[in-house]
């Protein structure tokens with residue numbers, strides 16, 4: 696069934712696991728991800744970021760994601776990722792998304808807080824949840840251009856949460872979008888300090904490229920939602936490449952469809968196991 700993030704992330708916090716939030720840009724990806732969650736009896740978040748709407752338009756993907764969520768035998772959140780303006784956030788809510796993120800990380804803290812509160816209040820009128828970001832995650836959401844990282848200031852956490860009422864907080868602790876140039880240096884001490892400041896569930900963006908050990912330490916340190924996008928795309932491309940180059944015969948379209956769905960299925964299952972959310976639904 697379709698749910699928002701409140702009960703899902705509270706359960707994850709209580710039982711000490713993380714929920715994977717996977718960017719799914721096609722029907723193949725949505726179906727592969729849901730199948731993985733159902734097979735492993737795991738809650739799951741399907742999401743689509745504003746920068747991805749050129750590839751996967753909101754009004755096309757919303758019914759696909761919502762249909763998958765409603766028919767699923769595990770709890771599913773349909774989340775609008777990295778919303779940059781209220782028009783898009785409202786559009787996602789009107790289409791039935793059960794959760795949204797407002798990304799005001801490029802603004803000074805007080806402006807980010809003010810704008811995030813507007814998004815939170817709007818989402819709550821739809822019984823939807825809202826995530827916001829304090830500090831700025833490295834890289835850009837589409838992995839294209841470099842954006843400097845700005846670590847979350849521990850002292851700002853309480854003010855920001857009290858001033859916004861956010862349901863989940865994305866933090867910057869050395870994590871970055873896209874493939875990491877050097878191996879990531881996740882600041883677990885800072886994570887623990889942030890976690891001590893608040894009861895609000897914490898979100899780790901930039902999941903692709905983070906090691907298994909660091910994932911486990913992140914979940915132990917208080918992360919309840921982990922965003923993964925690039926890793927799925929890389930696995931899809933690798934499998935399609937293998938299919939096309941593995942034989943002189945051209946593959947059929949239906950075979951290619953299956954290969955994409957399988958690539959997402961396997962990648963999502965791998966992450967669910969790493970985040971220890973299997974068997975929790």
Ligand code: 13P
Pocket residue numbers: 718744776777836838871872873874899900901902903904922923924925926
């Ligand atoms: P990656 O592409 O690094 O997995 O980051 C995903 C993300 O943070 C989506 O919001």
Ligand code: ZN
Pocket residue numbers: 777832836872900901922
């Ligand atoms: Zn992100």
Ligand code: NA
Pocket residue numbers: 871872873874875900901902903904905925
């Ligand atoms: Na990453």
